[in-house]
Amino acid sequence: MFDVKNYIxxxxxxLESYxxxxxxxxxxxxxxxxxxENPFGSLNRYPDPKQTRxxxxxxELKGLYRQSIFVGNGSDEAIDLCFRIFCEPGKSEVLSFGPTYGMYKVSAAINDVGxxxxxxNDVFQIDFGTAIDRLENSDARLLFLCSPNNPTGNGIVGIEKILSAFKGIVVIDEAYIDxxxxxxxxxxxxxxxxxxxLQTFSKAFGLxxxxVGIAISNPExxxxxxxxxxxxxxxxxxxDAVLKRLIDVEKVNSEIEILKVEREKLMSALAEIPSIEKIFPSQANFILIRIDRAESVYEKLIDLGIVVRKRTSQIPNALRITVGTPQENLSLIQTLKQIT
Ligand SMILES: Cc1ncc(COP(=O)(O)O)c(C=O)c1O
Incomplete structure (x- = not known):
């Protein structure tokens, strides 16, 4: 039976915590x-360390117990804490499915963890033929699984099989789930x-x-x-910024819907550009494309004031484009048409 104490x-x-x-x-x-504290001023008091409200x-919003939620300084803090809580520096190993979000690797290196x-596979899904065997025989403490995955944009299929094959802690990063x-x-x-x-208020909630990011798990x-x-x-x-935003969740949901519509429009417009070799399906607020001479397109876009994310170090000729406002997306499309 899984006992988390074996992984701490x-x-x-x-530790006797502060x-x-x-x-x-x-x-x-x-x-x-x-x-x-200083008795003067309006920001003179320390914040609630338990973030109770x-x-x-x-x-309430997620239908969970309050004791199942950790609130962090971005979900990047939660990622780093996973290493600091569950991994022995110089000894432990962690796994993820790549290409994926770069902070898992960086946090591992900072914490001296393998x-x-x-x-x-070539459509950025798990190759179960090899993965299950590897997971079943792994002593890794943690497995990071990003879904929808950054930078590829797709949701990962078959997560349940992963959960049954891996005996360590599985961290599903849902930064883009909304x-x-x-x-x-x-x-x-x-x-x-x-x-x-893991979830975050940085993406769909626009903060x-x-x-502010959260980790959701059992109270232990x-x-x-x-x-x-x-x-x-x-x-x-x-x-307070998050609490204020959570007063009007309907507004957040309507903005998400707008971004999803914009994502589809942007995909159709990108499909008209001949130098784009592939547009990968997206369940996130960005689109990954493979484009002829990606590095040079990236530089030319910057010269014209448009910055996208170069992902060529992970995937050949790949650029990742965040879905912006209708005007920003139009501006990107017009510029791409001019320079390619
Ligand atoms: C997959 C993924 N996880 C976590 C993060 C970090 O989010 P936060 O802003 O909450 O630290 C990002 C940010 O881009 C991300 O793409």
């Missing part, structure tokens, strides 16, 4: 002389004790500047995240 880094198992002033006293008072609201990618037709794995955390789902796993995180990891400004 030895020093973390013994108890901040606001951890010890979190309720109402008229005089606060406990946290060495924000977690409560997210939990990182390998199982190659996705743009997808597939359901989230968030509600299934109670079924799989080794599952962590990249606020740096989440309690380890809360033990290891810095006490005040999400500022009051940022917690």
């Amino acid at each position: 880094r030895q020093n973390v198992l013994k 108890s901040s002033a606001r951890d010890e006293f979190g309720s109402e008072a008229s005089v606060f002389l406990d946290a060495n 924000l977690k409560q609201r997210i939990a 990182y390998s990618e199982i190659e996705l 743009f997808s037709d597939e359901p989230s794995w968030a509600k299934r955390i109670y079924e799989f004790p080794n599952l962590i789902v 990249a500047a606020a740096r 796993i989440i309690s380890w995240f809360d033990k290891v995180k810095p006490p005040y990891n999400v500022s009051s400004l940022n917690q």
Whole structure:
């Protein structure tokens, strides 16, 4: 049976975590002389280290228990915490399916943890013929699976098989799930004790500047995240920014719908450009294309004030294009027509 304690880094198992002033006293008072704050000013108080209101609201919205949610300084913080909680530096290994989001590799390197990618096939799906055997025989602590995948844009098929084959912790990164037709794995955390789902407010909720991301898992796993995180990891400004946005979820949903329509329009317009060799299907708010002389197209676009993401280091001749406003998308199409 899966026991998360077998996967916790030895020093973390013994950790007595820092108890901040606001951890010890979190309720109402008229005089606060406990946290060495400045009595003057409007941002003078430390934020709620437990992010209680924000977690409560997210939990309501997602139909989860508040205790199943960790709130981080972007989901990048949650990724880094996965390494710091579950991996032994210099010893542990982690796996992912590549090409994928670059931070898994970078966080592994920062934490001195071995990182390998199982190659996705030519349509960026899992090749189960080889993957299952590799996963069943792996001692890796973590497996990162990004779906919809960045930079390829597609949703990954057959995740359930992966969950049964791999005995370590499976981290499904759903940064782009709100743009997808597939359901989230968030509600299934109670079924799989080794599952962590990452989501972010940076994409569909339009709050990249606020740096707020979440990890969703069973309360035992989440309690380890809360033990290891810095006490005040999400500022009051940022917690409030998300709470404010969550007042009007209908508006967020209508913006998502607009972006999905724009994504399809952009795909059709890109299909008219002869130098584009391939447009990959997307369940995200970006489109991956393969284009003749991608590096030179990328430079020319920059010269004309348009920046897309060069992904040629991961996939030959690949550029990743974020779906913008109708005007921005039009401007990209017109410019591509001029320069290619
Ligand atoms: C797949 C994926 N995961 C996580 C992140 C990080 O998101 P955040 O802004 O919440 O740190 C990104 C950002 O681009 C991403 O593409």
